[in-house]
Amino acid sequence: MPTRARERLLDTAEELFYAQGVRAVGVEQILTVSKVGRASFYRHFPGKDDLVVAVLERRDRRWREWLAERVAAHGGGPLAVFDALAERFARADFRGCAFINTMVEAADPAGAAHRVAAGHKDRVTGYVESLLTAAGHPRAAALAPQLVMLMDGAIVTALRERSAVPALRARAVAETLMGAAGEPAAP
Amino acid sequence: MPTRARERLLDTAEELFYAQGVRAVGVEQILTVSKVGRASFYRHFPGKDDLVVAVLERRDRRWREWLAERVAAHGGGPLAVFDALAERFARADFRGCAFINTMVEAADPAGAAHRVAAGHKDRVTGYVESLLTAAGHPRAAALAPQLVMLMDGAIVTALRERSAVPALRARAVAETLMGAAGEPAAP
DNA sequence: CCAAAACGGTACCGGTCGGTTCCGTTTGAG
DNA sequence: CTCAAACGGAACCGACCGGTACCGTTTTGG
Numbered sequence: 001m002p003t004r005a006r007e008r009l010l011d012t013a014e015e016l017f018y019a020q021g022v023r024a025v026g027v028e029q030i031l032t033v034s035k036v037g038r039a040s041f042y043r044h045f046p047g048k049d050d051l052v053v054a055v056l057e058r059r060d061r062r063w064r065e066w067l068a069e070r071v072a073a074h075g076g077g078p079l080a081v082f083d084a085l086a087e088r089f090a091r092a093d094f095r096g097c098a099f100i101n102t103m104v105e106a107a108d109p110a111g112a113a114h115r116v117a118a119g120h121k122d123r124v125t126g127y128v129e130s131l132l133t134a135a136g137h138p139r140a141a142a143l144a145p146q147l148v149m150l151m152d153g154a155i156v157t158a159l160r161e162r163s164a165v166p167a168l169r170a171r172a173v174a175e176t177l178m179g180a181a182g183e184p185a186a187p
Numbered sequence: 188m189p190t191r192a193r194e195r196l197l198d199t200a201e202e203l204f205y206a207q208g209v210r211a212v213g214v215e216q217i218l219t220v221s222k223v224g225r226a227s228f229y230r231h232f233p234g235k236d237d238l239v240v241a242v243l244e245r246r247d248r249r250w251r252e253w254l255a256e257r258v259a260a261h262g263g264g265p266l267a268v269f270d271a272l273a274e275r276f277a278r279a280d281f282r283g284c285a286f287i288n289t290m291v292e293a294a295d296p297a298g299a300a301h302r303v304a305a306g307h308k309d310r311v312t313g314y315v316e317s318l319l320t321a322a323g324h325p326r327a328a329a330l331a332p333q334l335v336m337l338m339d340g341a342i343v344t345a346l347r348e349r350s351a352v353p354a355l356r357a358r359a360v361a362e363t364l365m366g367a368a369g370e371p372a373a374p
Numbered sequence: 375c376c377a378a379a380a381c382g383g384t385a386c387c388g389g390t391c392g393g394t395t396c397c398g399t400t401t402g403a404g
Numbered sequence: 405c406t407c408a409a410a411c412g413g414a415a416c417c418g419a420c421c422g423g424t425a426c427c428g429t430t431t432t433g434g
Contacts, residue, residue, distance in 0.1 A: 023210045037412035104291045107207050153340025224382035
């Protein structure tokens with residue numbers, strides 16, 4: 001059975017990749033910070049690229065779990081996703097969406113990292129559609145991609161403005177879009 | 188007077204940076220493709236970082252000129268910015284917004300590249316606001332940042348979906364947002 | 375036509391990249 | 405307690421990074 005070296009590598013790599021970018025972080029730095037031996041690293045992963053994919057796959061799972069939890073805490077309506085984003089944007093270490101960042105950094109659209117990132121957004125879109133359906137919205141399938149596009153716009157804008165305001169801006173747009181008087185903002 | 192070496196460096200660097208990312212393109216490659224000598228490069232630019240800034244500043248100017256031209260060609264209304272984006276997204280070499288990409292790649296928000304990128308978006312927002320004002324929209328100042336956020340969302344989504352459709356999706360959202368029956372789509 | 379400036383090519387620098395190999399130590403299950 | 409598996413550390417590899425120095429050639433303004 002494996003010890004905890006693999007988890008430490010994933011934890012450290014996820015943090016460093018997100019904070020500095022995948023290309024900017026060398027294997028050396030990951031080993032130093034995680035205190036994992038060089039040999040152990042290559043025992044667990046064929047190479048750096050495979051670590052990147054493993055990190056993204058785990059983050060995909062965890063991020064969507066986090067989103068579902070925060071949406072529930074904010075009332076469970078479709079607009080709650082923007083309240084969740086606002087929380088995210090306010091964190092000091094916020095540096096955009098790891099999957100958008102990956103697609104930007106990994107220029108090759110056929111690369112594994114690109115595929116994982118694209119898959120993540122598909123799953124988020126499916127989740128948003130389920131929220132819309134649960135809320136009884138008639139045009140859920142058409143509205144979900146629009147809301148996800150708003151989320152991505154808010155994320156990019158928040159990265160630029162270094163503020164949580166874009167989440168509220170996107171929420172207001174979404175509210176108008178849904179043609180609803182709007183659920184009340186989360187407490 | 189300088190010859191054309193500097194321009195060739197800017198042209199080549201802009202193309203390679205956009206296609207592959209700033210970090211992924213080495214000085215070596217820029218010199219090879221542009222057929223500029225190594226010494227000549229460092230006669231024109233103190234270092235790679237300065238070339239990056241020069242490329243971004245020139246692209247900021249040109250991109251906004253291009254936008255204004257295409258908006259005019261599409262009727263000059265605020266919604267025409269999304270028709271312009273649709274054109275952009277359809278190009279085979281489309282790889283997102285060079286300024287968003289730069290902010291993602293250059294993690295340091297205090298860096299020169301980051302500043303240029305942020306400034307670009309501010310200028311675009313000002314331009315969009317002027318379009319809204321010219322169209323007689325009463326809430327131009329409040330609406331402009333929302334439209335720019337929609338533009339950024341469309342750009343990121345187009346990069347992921349490899350399609351021009353997100354531009355139309357964003358246009359539809361903007362139309363709803365402006366509370367207008369909507370100018371007819373551009374010819 | 376000639377001199378000065380701009381140029382392209384090359385060798386070289388220290389540093390860092392991702393990746394391989396070996397070796398001695400820690401750890402945990404039987 | 406034992407012993408094999410998992411581990412951390414370090415030396416090493418070729419390749420490439422951004423940057424410097426010096427070369428002989430081309431271009432151009434006076």
